[in-house]
Amino acid sequence: MKVWIRADGNEQIGTGHVMRCLAIAEALEAAGVPVCFVMADDAAAQLVKSRGKKVRILHTRYDRMEEELPVLTAVMEEEHPDMLLIDSYYVSDAYLQRLTGQVWTVYIDDKSFHSYPVNMIINYNIYGDRSLYHPEPAYSLMGAAYAPLRPEFRNVEYPVREQAEAVLLTTGGSDRYDLAGQILRAVPKELAVVFHVVSGIFNSHYDALCRMALADDRIRVHRNVSRMSELMRECDIAITAGGSTMYELSAIGVPMISFSFVDNQEKIVETFYQKKITCYGGNYLTEGDLMPGRIVEHMMELMQSRELREHYSSLERHLVDGNGASRIAEELCRVYEEDRI
Template sequence: MYYFRADGSAVTGAGHLMRCLTVAQELQKRIEHPEELCFLCAEQASAELLQSWNMPVKILGTDPADLEGELSALEGLIRGSGHVFLVDSYAVTDAYLQALHRFGRVYLLDDMQQHAFPVDGVINYNLFASREKYRELYGSSTAQYLGAAYVPVRQQFCEAAAQYILQDDVTDILITTGGGDKDNIAGEILRELCEHSLAGKNIRYHLVVGRFNPNREKLEQYASEQNNVVLHCDVKDMAGLMTACQLAVTAGGTTIYELSVLGVPFVCFSYAENQEGLTEWLGKQEIAGYAGKWHYTPEETRKAIGSWCRNVCENRELRQRTYEAERTLIDGQGAARIAEILQTAGIEE
């Protein structure tokens, strides 16, 4: 069996689930018996998102912040050995991962590069992932899969990339802040653009509302008072939505890579420590706009988002440079490469 261990919530968002889902869909295409693949989730909410994508899942009924507390549940669920696990959680501990080793091989999605975990392989697909740092942490005892070659982007984005054409004018702007957004950052950005930075311009705003967003009613109320705001909930064709826009505002995460495959110019920001590395790197490389750290300076970051959007709306040449720079970042085959790693591990077991 191939097991994917991930959760999502209003606090952590849906990123862990979605990137694992992307890899799982690729793996299903490769293995002889697709039914030998299953997600493990602590709670019902995470399971419902996966089930909406027709993905098999077992609910552990445990605390997603206490992975060691679920080990007894796993003992009763997982039979035998020779299994392969892909774990994607900031709640992992050495003891938890060592316990999983009793059942088979363990691989970890990691983007913090701060600790050497007891796993068979570690995967950090971020552009800023440091090979030197991982060699220092793990030595040669653990397989290391690092860098843009492993970004797990869904196939829909690769297919849509050929269709995306940079337009002369900006008529549609996408705003996406992840699956949770408990602080209603999306709403704050929307107000900044609609009422201040881009007030009076003929622009339609597309706001992605994630499954775990607790501010949905508040956003629906605001959208009902405007004639140029469209809410998009439980989006399946994200590539189609992105290609309909000429600009995007996004928090750090996999969405940045999805926009980059297409070439949609965007401004990004972080609202958690684990997002700082990627967003800052993009800003320093002048590949995209960088607005700052919302979790430290929200007002300053909000205004920087507005300023960048106003500037780039009036500067097609800047959008052209951004478009060209983004399209060179990744090839879109990362999910297939991770799926191959897992498949090979399963064969060897």
């Protein structure tokens, strides 16, 4: 079996789609399945290549996917991939229908809850369930057991320390509203805490964050982190935007405050909060400048209570075990062979 993965990353959409697909790609390769990424442009190609993955560039628009069909279908006719895994919010039924007529298709969904014309739907989110789709898909992988994480997030020992002295702050691959900067500016100057700020490769505020770090020795800025699990383990609290990072933090057990700043993050942040697994940092789209102050208040509450941090840590670790990518790879191989018989 040969698998192609259709995903993009850039300053507008960040790197979330690419990162979760990289985890699946690594699990597939570990199972002996060759993988190739197919991308509209080269904006995130180097990120994928740096992980040792093959990349094909279509030279098309990432947000006009129907227009790429003549190019993509022609390349597939030449190379004959057995399976195409698609991860993009810009697909249409017409796009998926055309590809499903040519190759076994899998779609990663966390937004529309629509019965797409594909062979399999993956919704690994905490709220993922077959009942969301009408009619229900023939094949599906649903729920946080399938959260696609890299092997480094498996079986990590995480001590909830007596004193909370280090905080992870991450806003994803890009940070269009400078939320990391806004949150840091809301922290009282006298508060004794170290902030490990992870700046994504498309964060246009990276230089400003570095200047803040030069002026405040509590701030350390990280970019291109090779072992994110190790940095997370060093931190007592995490402040994070909604997305796959929440599942990574859960696998380790780092108590977190989560927030959203784009619409596709809202449901995951709200569901974690409704299940009392995380503190709710807010929705920047509706709360604006009020959100950073609320996040800092929650951070200080967590700092003052080891018992509360232990509570959140335990709930998180029961949700995610870090084996989701391997489960996806195993099921893709099994179902593909089953469907061919």
